[in-house]
Amino acid sequence: MTETLHIVGGGLAGSEAAWQAAEAGVDVVIHEMRPLVGTFAHKTGDLAEMVCSNSFRSDDSDNNAVGLLHWEMRQAGGLIMEMGDAHRLPAGGALAVDREGFSAAVTARLRAHPRVRVEPGEITELPRDGHWIIATGPLTSSALGQAIAAETGAEALAFFDAIAPIVHAETIDMSTVWAQSRYDKGETEAEQKAYLNCPMTKAQYEDFIDALLAADKTEFHEGETAGYFDGCLPIEVMAERGRETLRFGPMKPIGLTNAHRPDEKPYAVVQLRRDNQLGTLYNIVGFQTKMKYGAQTEVFKRIPGLEEASFARLGGIHRNTFLNSPTLLDAQMRLKTRPNIRFAGQITGVEGYVESASMGLLAARLAVAEIRGQSLPPVPPTTAIGALVSHITGGAEAKTFQPMNVNFGLFPPLPEAKSGRRGRKERYPAYTARAKADWRAWLDATALAEA
Template sequence: MSKTLNIVGGGMAGSEAAWQAAEAGCDVVLHEMRPKVGTFAHRTGDFAEMVCSNSFRSDDDERNAVGLLHWEMRRAGGLVMAMADAHALPAGGALAVDRDPFAAAVTARLRAHPRISFVEGEVSALPDSGSWIFATGPLTSPALGAALQAETGAEALAFFDAIAPIVHAETIDMDIAWEQSRYDKGETEAERKAYINCPMDKAQYEAFIDALLAAEKTEFHEGETAGYFDGCLPIEVMAERGRETLRFGPMKPIGLTNAHDPLNKPYAVVQLRRDNALGTLYNIVGFQTKMKYGAQTSVFRMIPGLQNARFARLGGIHRNTFLNSPTLLDNQMRLRSRPHVRFAGQVTGVEGYVESAAMGLLAGRLAAAELLGREAGPPPPETAMGALIHHITGGAEAKTFQPMNVNFGLFPPIDAKGGRRGRKDRYKAYTDRAKLAFTDWLAGVPGAAPDAIAEAAAGS
């Protein structure tokens, strides 16, 4: 059997899969349609380009599920996590990434690998032979989407994903706004001041909600329905669920003290997070939107501190396709009807950059094991990666399957012997158990090693 693995898609999942399989000893051909065929969201032809946010979310690997996923990927020699660490920005307890240098570093490492070659252009059909991983992400091309629909005999599933706007830092009025991470979280002053906060009193909040609800929105094409992923709801959709929804969501004021008026508690707060290392760009946290461009500028300039804001990028909305994985994929992430084809990343029904890259890591390792003649199963469900793959390939209810972030609700319950545990102790028990199980699993599955990725990070 040929030891060549073909990977379609150079996003988070495809990049990680290519690195893992190549480090395991397989020859890899990475197919990427960009820049020959573009998308509305991507700006470059770099691999692992981040388009929606620059955040990998919490980096707490002891009491947070996504932080645990970070730990597992680092332990597995993950390229994405190593480059994220090398290009991290201050973000309190979160891991935020300087997105352009990050993507450039991933691209450079992949192009320098002697076992990886590249083909530019679109793959629009499912192959009949060979070993393949499709990691085409939420913007799977229409032609490939049609081929998947024809193969599975099912209607393509889709939801709509929204992108938050980015503001030029120099246009934020710091006489109104102030720098502070929620609850002053962070070990350094930079981390404790990783966010810019714009306060609102009740009258300003009410006026903002009125304008938000009245603003002109992007309309869907005939026959399309909006099945949004709850973790990336447009702010208008949240506001439509109740006038106070935003104040208990992305605009919650808790844990923040207005440096200009410390005795006056804000009614609501809009947070902005640094989007690049220079600190010249900030994205508005949680402000994904489907408002039309003209409406965005007028509504967002109602936010105190952003009255003179200039936008490096306005928000947007796009169709996000994914497989009904519980019915279509086996526990090796293989298409049941074509076992030589695997899927990875967001197209499998995981949500988020980290989850997408993690599924690429698994697909690359599992495909490499098969090509090298070594038996390997998925990680145990007690691990973060194992919990995700179990969920998408059989643990979820197929009729109501929707994209999912990693969370402890996907893990087998912790034995409660010895009395009830507090939430923090329970989460620590989850992560302790997961780390042991993942370390044992990792020893038997070929792929990248932590020492190899440390060398890659040093050269980024």
């Protein structure tokens, strides 16, 4: 086989796509603009760099849609999940990873693969010939974004995304803070104590909310009309929706007992999750923010236990772009006006690390089949990957299309005899059992082996 698959973007989606195609026997070129051209959020030139959270979220494949997505990617030999597992950190029932170790390992595996070549440099135009996957993510360069807009005849949709701050562990006051996962979740002691918890009294919480609402914030430029993705709202936006909103969101105190004062129930709790294997860095869970840097330092040091905190990275906000995929992409993830180009990852309107990587996995398998002159059967919409691709390629309402995490609301309903009026504790295992059977069958029917 002499035809090459070109992949634009070396993020999680592009890296997974490259791995899948190369393992199937196709030569791959990854075109990555970093480090020659940087972005607001990226700090290195490594592939698969994690720029926001370090969590792949729930790893429960029997009761959770994202955990099911993990399972499907593992079954398909996914590189992202393999390296995530290899660099996992204790995080209760979630899969959190050492972001630097993870990215370095993905980079090393791909650079060592005999069928993968990484070419630095920015792609600024849509290619007319060859087989291409564009997986440039929500931080697509301005030049390429303009080329996409010119081709599609419509401006890309956009929303604002935010990242949370990271704290140096040695500056956290452990005489106030204690280690515990919510409800002691986890099979090992390390998992049961994967999070650090900062307790707040009612007075401390009210003071924190006052400071948060009054803080200087980054505002939109005149003419900016993009909104926020609800799954990654800045904490000050949540606080503006009601003073108690945070206490029922990222600062909820349920399932936790203060080890220093077990008889006192905290009014609110700020959680920190380990960010690297060494345990020297912790990120503040759910604390995405658009506060200006000086304000962040002042406000976050009001959190009990973080009075003397030193920050390895402060939070920030950036504008993300994504396609109106239901209008622009066909069922094979190809751009309707340029069918030699597929799109994958967050730019298609999926939200989340594993959702993005899974679209890279599928786009690569579709591209490999096309290169071979074959046609793969559609992925069953009863699976997590099938539900996502069905959503972005026609299942969603184009007029209101917004970024979406995987969730059981995207899956076809269970047969009435199986679903009835049962609660989610019964429905979710039924969804996942059906998905696993259908995904195994699809993989068996579409096995990609080196030709």
